[in-house]
Amino acid sequence: MFLRRQYKYFNTQIIKRNINILSLEYSCDDSCVSILTEKGDILFNKKITSSHVSEAGGVIPIKAIIHHQKTLPLLVQTALKETKLTIGKEINMICATRGPGLAGSLCTGYQFSKGLAVAHPNVKFIGVHHMLGHLLISTLEFPELLEKPFLSLLVSGGHTQLVLTEDVLTHDILVDLKEKSAIGDSLDKCGRLLGFKGEMIAKEMESFIQKQNLPLNDSDYYKKLTKTDFPFKFPLNAASNNSDVAFSFSGQITQLKQYLDKQNIIIKNLSSKKKAEIAYQVQYLHFYHLIKKIKQLYTIRPELNDYPLVLSGGVAANMFLRQFFKKEINSTIYFPERKDLCTDNSVMIGWAGLLFNKKSNLLTKMDSTTQSKWPLNELISIGGYEEDSTLIKKSL
Numbered sequence: 001m002f003l004r005r006q007y008k009y010f011n012t013q014i015i016k017r018n019i020n021i022l023s024l025e026y027s028c029d030d031s032c033v034s035i036l037t038e039k040g041d042i043l044f045n046k047k048i049t050s051s052h053v054s055e056a057g058g059v060i061p062i063k064a065i066i067h068h069q070k071t072l073p074l075l076v077q078t079a080l081k082e083t084k085l086t087i088g089k090e091i092n093m094i095c096a097t098r099g100p101g102l103a104g105s106l107c108t109g110y111q112f113s114k115g116l117a118v119a120h121p122n123v124k125f126i127g128v129h130h131m132l133g134h135l136l137i138s139t140l141e142f143p144e145l146l147e148k149p150f151l152s153l154l155v156s157g158g159h160t161q162l163v164l165t166e167d168v169l170t171h172d173i174l175v176d177l178k179e180k181s182a183i184g185d186s187l188d189k190c191g192r193l194l195g196f197k198g199e200m201i202a203k204e205m206e207s208f209i210q211k212q213n214l215p216l217n218d219s220d221y222y223k224k225l226t227k228t229d230f231p232f233k234f235p236l237n238a239a240s241n242n243s244d245v246a247f248s249f250s251g252q253i254t255q256l257k258q259y260l261d262k263q264n265i266i267i268k269n270l271s272s273k274k275k276a277e278i279a280y281q282v283q284y285l286h287f288y289h290l291i292k293k294i295k296q297l298y299t300i301r302p303e304l305n306d307y308p309l310v311l312s313g314g315v316a317a318n319m320f321l322r323q324f325f326k327k328e329i330n331s332t333i334y335f336p337e338r339k340d341l342c343t344d345n346s347v348m349i350g351w352a353g354l355l356f357n358k359k360s361n362l363l364t365k366m367d368s369t370t371q372s373k374w375p376l377n378e379l380i381s382i383g384g385y386e387e388d389s390t391l392i393k394k395s396l
């Protein structure tokens with residue numbers, strides 16, 4: 001059923017045999033390896049995060065490189081051993097992140113992946129755009145999304161964008177960041193200021209709020225928390241036309257610092273309830289900014305209301321964010337049910353590589369290079385591709 005729909009969508013008739021994909025992601029500090037089938041069955045999926053990040057409070061590029069050098073080959077060995085599959089036999093496609101990301105991390109993983117491909121000339125090689133992975137991962141669970149254009153809100157550690165996807169190859173960035181700081185980064189910094197620790201501080205902050213069971217269903221309490229006693233200001237409130245609509249996450253951390261200073265708040269002296277309330281308000285400040293900007297865009301371009309809206313990227317794992325969007329936005333909302341498919345993972349790279357290959361009939365060449373900066377709308381024009389001669393194009 002799914003395959004028939006895919007073929008119809010891509011208007012091609014392909015495939016002499018099933019495609020099984022080895023995919024690798026390493027664009028930042030996480031080493032990730034998966035094996036999946038073209039039907040979307042995940043046969044292997046593992047991620048190893050470098051411990052230096054939580055210790056140092058951020059990614060140190062050279063430590064990320066060393067981490068990938070050590071872990072990627074071991075992860076591939078484990079994947080092949082556990083699944084008992086062989087590259088060049090059952091595994092006939094390798095998908096590897098080509099960009100964007102940290103230059104050193106990308107070079108390390110991409111050269112390793114190309115090495116695997118060079119050693120197996122009958123295996124297809126696709127260098128995949130990391131954000132395309134985030135954009136398309138929901139179509140693994142909800143293939144119907146591929147039948148029509150859809151909007152995606154990409155909310156991650158390094159990106160915050162609203163993208164209109166016409167098809168697998170055509171993407172238009174409708175709302176982007178005004179400054180560099182992305183939502184995940186800002187949430188992590190605010191969380192650190194509130195005393196949270198860990199690999200994903202914003203995730204720890206969410207878990208802490210959930211554990212405190214704040215009476216959020218009490219409308220008076222909720223109104224006080226989010227309106228009357230809300231100590232923060234939403235950025236960029238005015239927007240009169242399309243190009244004025246932007247996201248901004250550069251001032252939230254300063255607002256929180258100023259609030260804590262002004263109130264003479266010492267974090268370790270706070271009650272758990274008060275700490276959870278401030279953390280909730282910080283989340284609210286970030287999430288309602290997204291909603292306000294999207295609503296502004298909908299007012300300027302009402303036709304966008306009709307498109308489904310997909311939440312993707314690490315921050316889309318947040319339950320409060322998901323609930324806010326379902327409550328505030330009238331469009332049909334999608335998000336990956338599996339939270340591990342929201343944060344960086346290699347399943348999304350394999351899946352996006354497969355869809356890219358089917359739609360474009362292209363493979364990535366062995367002399368292609370990584371792209372640490374790579375706008376989504378330059379997916380094909382970046383070059384480094386060749387025709388996939390194993391595909392037989394035929395109109396249905």
Ligand code: AMP
Pocket residue numbers: 155156157158183184185187188199200201202203206313314315316317318319342343344
């Ligand atoms: P990514 O860049 O897509 O791998 O996502 C990583 C970012 O997502 C980091 O900033 C994390 O703190 C953030 N993140 C992960 N899980 C959650 C969560 N449950 N709530 C909010 N942010 C999260």
Ligand code: ZN
Pocket residue numbers: 130134156157313343344
């Ligand atoms: Zn990412």
